[in-house]
Amino acid sequence: MPARLVELLQHLVNGLSVGTIYALIALGYTMVYGVLKLINFAHGDVYMVGAFSGYYLAGRLVPERAAGAPPPGLAGATLQAALVTLGAMAVCALLGLAIERFAYRPLRGRARLTSLITAIGVSLLLEYGFQLQPIRGLPVAFPPGPTPRFFPELLPRADWSLGGVSLSNYDVIGLAVAVALMIGLQLVVYRTRFGTAMRAVSFDPKVAALMGIPVDRIIAGTFALGSALAAAAAILNAVPRPQIHPLFGLLPGLKAFVAAVLGGIGSVPGAMVGGLALGLAEELVAGYTASSFKDAIAFTVLILVLLFRPDGLFGRARVEKV
Amino acid sequence: MRGARGVAPVAILLALAACERKRPAEGVAAAAPAAAAPAPGQPLLLGHVASLTGNEATFGDSTEKGIRLAVDERNAGGGVAGHPVAIRTYDDQGKPEEAAIVATRLAVEDRAQVLLGEVASKRSLAMAPIADRYQVPMVTPSSTNPKVTVENDQVHPYVFRVCFIDPFQGGVMARFARQTLHLSRVAVLRDVGNDYSVGLADFFLARFRALGGEVVDDESYKAGDQDFKAQLTAIKAHRPEAIYVPGYYTDVALIARQARELGMAQPLLGGDGWDSAKLFEISRGALEGSYFSDHYSAEDPSPAIQGFVSRYRTRFGAVPDSMAAMGYDAARIAMDAMARARDLTGPAIRDALAATRGFAGITGTISIDAHHDAVKPAVVLQVVNGAGKFVAAVQPD
Known part of the structure; x- marks a missing residue:
């Protein structure tokens, strides 16, 4: 293959790999916005907590192997990886429930700005709470403090070179798991009673309540679902890119928010497409122009979308009913 | 709670008083040294x-x-x-x-x-x-x-x-790359948010060019980034013989790993920001054969x-x-x-x-010079079996 094509394909592989992470985080933003019209700025930090939950769980579940001991079989490693991922998703679902119950629910019905400011407060609480020194007497070093930790390799890494384009099993697994989760989410939203109730709440919470839909429970469930997806994204990201620290959810969180706006905030397929598009745009801009623009591109996209298509790619301009 | 609330203003007042007391001392500190x-x-x-x-x-x-x-x-x-x-x-x-x-x-x-x-x-x-x-x-x-x-x-x-200082340190690695390793094409990957990394990259580039070498790419990252593959893929396409990464050890180790994952075998070059046992732990062998400049070597036989x-x-x-x-x-x-x-x-x-x-x-x-800097030799170390091995000592110009 010509060198230029190899380079382009490699950029596409890299961009998709990062884009799936943005897409999974963006789903949490978009679902919460859909039901509450609230931008949950703490979502990027839920993603961070997901990575640390996985880190601590892996530390318990995957014991340090003695030098020379045989590596665990692929089946065993897969089981461990699945357990770590599901465990982290459960922890984050609980965290999502707690944040909704204690930070947002008491403010429901107040001005929307109040909740937004609270969201920023929750975000800072998680970021700086996790930077405190570990509490003595806990079985794990928690909070982790500001020193970065390194996520263990849950599965043995395999690298392939296809005509010069490097690809690893992590990229493939990451994409497969992300797509599976998104299809699952789409089924939940459109094929289950919970999903129907969620869409009803999104359409009009007051009328939904009159129809006997338990609005508070549906909102709590939405938070749990979105937070669990963030945890899955965190594990998928932390295995190939192992550095985790308390502030590392900040930028992916902001970028995923941009991805959600790009796709049309409130739209599930929009979040997926927005995430992938943003990952690719970042990669191509960094690869072909100056790499110092890499982080700027997301916010340039945000400004352009807000200027020219405020409803995003998949958003429908709705007429406000009076 | 009420008690705690009462304490806060008092603490602030005390702090202010401390500042107030300090301020007059600034101007006359030399006149009142005994204090x-x-x-x-x-x-x-x-x-x-x-x-x-x-x-x-x-x-x-x-x-x-x-x-x-x-x-x-x-x-x-x-x-x-x-x-x-x-x-x-x-x-x-x-x-x-x-x-x-x-x-x-x-x-x-x-x-x-x-x-x-x-x-x-x-x-x-x-x-x-x-x-x-x-x-x-x-x-x-x-x-x-x-x-x-x-x-x-x-x-x-x-x-x-x-x-x-870095004009010397950057020059040491440029000279080593050009004259000892005989490299003619290098790329640079620098941490844009870090005065040290930006400065060192500039000094290295200037010297390497002055010695007749070609800088084929100059990319940047930010400390704490997770993913460096966009930059590394761009660098790979320019086929440099080595990559100068004057960052701190955590980022450098991750960059090295991702470079190897992309099938890049070039040695990495760096500065004293690499010097940490963590570098070898995090990089898991990805830096074997790479070189960095440093202040001293623990292998030096001097008593x-x-x-x-x-x-x-x-x-x-x-x-x-x-x-x-x-x-x-x-x-x-x-x-x-x-x-x-x-x-x-x-x-x-x-x-x-x-x-x-x-x-x-x-x-x-x-010896402290007029710029309050020390003029000292540097060493170049090579990563061998997860440790920095002494390769060369470079005297100040």
Whole structure:
């Protein structure tokens, strides 16, 4: 293959790999916005907590192997990886429930700005709470403090070179798991009673309540679902890119928010497409122009979308009913 | 709760009063030196600002160990001018704003005689104006960016360093790459948010070009980034023979791993920011065969270095990296200056520091020049079996 094509394909592989992470985080933003019209700025930090939950769980579940001991079989490693991922998703679902119950629910019905400011407060609480020194007497070093930790390799890494384009099993697994989760989410939203109730709440919470839909429970469930997806994204990201620290959810969180706006905030397929598009745009801009623009591109996209298509790619301009 | 609420305004008032009291002293500190000098027998305080946690946690940790060793040895020999020497260390978590806060605290509240730190140039730059304002001499062990001591052609009167500076360090690696490794095409990957990395990359580039080499790509990242593959893929397409990555060890190790994942086999080149046991741990062999410039090599057979290495190893159970050696030298220079100073006020210690000539340090003979820098040789180390092996020593031009 010509060198230029190899380079382009490699950029596409890299961009998709990062884009799936943005897409999974963006789903949490978009679902919460859909039901509450609230931008949950703490979502990027839920993603961070997901990575640390996985880190601590892996530390318990995957014991340090003695030098020379045989590596665990692929089946065993897969089981461990699945357990770590599901465990982290459960922890984050609980965290999502707690944040909704204690930070947002008491403010429901107040001005929307109040909740937004609270969201920023929750975000800072998680970021700086996790930077405190570990509490003595806990079985794990928690909070982790500001020193970065390194996520263990849950599965043995395999690298392939296809005509010069490097690809690893992590990229493939990451994409497969992300797509599976998104299809699952789409089924939940459109094929289950919970999903129907969620869409009803999104359409009009007051009328939904009159129809006997338990609005508070549906909102709590939405938070749990979105937070669990963030945890899955965190594990998928932390295995190939192992550095985790308390502030590392900040930028992916902001970028995923941009991805959600790009796709049309409130739209599930929009979040997926927005995430992938943003990952690719970042990669191509960094690869072909100056790499110092890499982080700027997301916010340039945000400004352009807000200027020219405020409803995003998949958003429908709705007429406000009076 | 009510009690606590009552305390806060009082604390603020007290803090304000402390500031108020300090302020008139600034202008007339030289006129009233006795206030700052401790009574005979009272300990002299070295205030250490260190990144004990954060992305560069080993920098602070190693420097602290080096300082402790130097101070304990000095105290065993009777201290400085009849005073024992004490150390107070605050963690800045690797953040410049925290470094500024704790440096102020050491200068104002703890009344440290000398500030030691930081390792990272970015954080030393945050401390430098504080040292000047409170007239507390500051000795940075290993900040190599020129701006730390000389900003806008003005020498910071109270800021000194005991290491070489980056125009020299960048030149060392450029010369090594061009003349020893005979490389003609290199790419650069720098941390844009870091004064040290940006400066070192510029000095390397200028020298490498002047020596007839070609710089095929110049990419950047930000410290703490997760993914470097966009930059590495772009670099790969330019087919350089080596990549200069003058960053800190955590990022460098991850960059090396991702480069190998993309099938890139080029050696990486770097500076003293690589020096950490964590570099080898995180990179998992991805840096084998790469080179970096550094302050000293623990393999150096000279009796001074071997003596230091064995004392440090007995005490802390590890081979001292160059941050430990620089911390040791910085503390010894600071104590030597306090011993020579006409009294123990900031300006007197400052004058003694500026007059340091031919001090036999572990990392070379240290003379402070007019820019408050030390002119010293550098070494080039190669990563072999997860450790830095001595390759060459380069004398100052």
